[in-house]
Amino acid sequence: MAGYAVKEMFLTLQGEGLQAGRRAVFIRFAGCNLWSGREQDRAGADCTFCDTDFVGTDGDGGGRYADGGALADAALGLWGEWLEEPGAPPFAVLTGGEPTLQVDEALIAALKARGFELAIETNGTRPVPDGIDWICVSPKAGNEVVQRSGDELKLVWPQPGVDFKAMEAWDFTHLLIQPMDGNSAVDTRNSAIKFVLTHPRWRLSVQTHKLVGLR
Numbered sequence: 001m002a003g004y005a006v007k008e009m010f011l012t013l014q015g016e017g018l019q020a021g022r023r024a025v026f027i028r029f030a031g032c033n034l035w036s037g038r039e040q041d042r043a044g045a046d047c048t049f050c051d052t053d054f055v056g057t058d059g060d061g062g063g064r065y066a067d068g069g070a071l072a073d074a075a076l077g078l079w080g081e082w083l084e085e086p087g088a089p090p091f092a093v094l095t096g097g098e099p100t101l102q103v104d105e106a107l108i109a110a111l112k113a114r115g116f117e118l119a120i121e122t123n124g125t126r127p128v129p130d131g132i133d134w135i136c137v138s139p140k141a142g143n144e145v146v147q148r149s150g151d152e153l154k155l156v157w158p159q160p161g162v163d164f165k166a167m168e169a170w171d172f173t174h175l176l177i178q179p180m181d182g183n184s185a186v187d188t189r190n191s192a193i194k195f196v197l198t199h200p201r202w203r204l205s206v207q208t209h210k211l212v213g214l215r
C-alpha cells in the first residue's frame with residue numbers, strides 16, 4: 001500500500017542512548033520484520049523481548065499518511081507543541097516497529113525540507129538509507145546485522161549467544177549496553193552493570209523515560 005503506516009507520533013524526550021534527555025518528536029512506524037507484534041507469536045519470534053506495541057495505526061498521531069509531506073507536516077506540528085523558544089532545529093526519532101521497512105528517500109527529503117535533524121532506531125537487519133544524522137543499531141541475537149556502521153550500537157542485555165566481541169570491530173562511535181526490561185529487570189540491570197564494569201569500551205544506557213514517567 002502506498003504511503004506510510006504510523007502507529008503513533010508524539011513529542012517527548014529521547015530516553016535512551018547518547019542523546020538521552022533531548023527533546024524529540026517520535027515517529028513510530030507500524031510493523032516489524034522480527035515479530036508480528038501479537039503476544040501469541042512472541043515466544044517463536046526472531047525478537048522475543050520487545051517492550052513496544054507497534055501493531056496498527058490507532059495510537060495518538062497515528063494513521064496512514066499518503067505521502068512524506070503529510071507525515072512531515074504532522075511531525076512539525078508536534079514539534080511546535082509547548083515550544084516557547086523557537087529557533088532550535090526540530091529533531092525527530094524514526095522508530096517502530098522497524099522503521100527501515102518504510103523510511104525512504106521521499107520521506108527523508110520531506111522531513112529535511114522542514115528543517116528536521118533525524119535519528120533512527122533500527123535492529124540493523126536492513127540498511128539505513130542515506131540522510132539520517134544519527135544511527136542507532138540494536139542487534140537482536142540470531143539475526144544478521146547488515147548495518148554495521150553508525151553513531152551508537154545499543155545492545156540490549158543479556159542476550160544469550162550474542163557475539164559482542166565481533167561488534168567491537170564494527171564501525172560505531174559509541175558502544176552501549178541497555179538492560180532488558182521485563183519480568184527480570186532487577187537481574188538484567190545488575191548483569192548490565194557487571195558487563196560494563198568488566199568491559200570498559202562499553203557504557204550503560206538506561207531507559208530514562210521509564211524512570212521519569214515519559215512516553
Ligand SMILES: C[S@@+](CC[C@H](N)C(=O)[O-])C[C@H]1O[C@@H](n2cnc3c(N)ncnc32)[C@H](O)[C@@H]1O
Pocket residue numbers: 032049050051052095096097098099121122123124137138154156178179180181182
Ligand atoms: C522497540 S525498538 C524499535 C526499533 C527497532 N525495531 C529496534 O529494535 O532497534 C526501540 C529500542 O528499544 C529497545 N528495546 C526493545 N525492547 C526492549 C526491552 N524489553 N528492554 C530494553 N530495551 C528494549 C530495542 O532494542 C531498540 O533499541
Ligand SMILES: Nc1nc2[nH]cc(C(=O)O)c2c(=O)[nH]1
Pocket residue numbers: 012013014015016026052095096121209214215
Ligand atoms: N522517550 C522514549 N525514548 C525512546 N528511545 C527509543 C525508544 C523507542 O521505542 O524506539 C523510545 C521511546 O519509546 N520513548
Ligand code: SF4
Pocket residue numbers: 032033034035047048049050051052054096097098123140
Ligand atoms: S526488532 Fe525492535 S520493534 Fe521489532 S520486535 Fe524487536 S525490539 Fe520490537
Ligand SMILES: [Mg+2]
Pocket residue numbers: 051052
Ligand atoms: Mg520504546
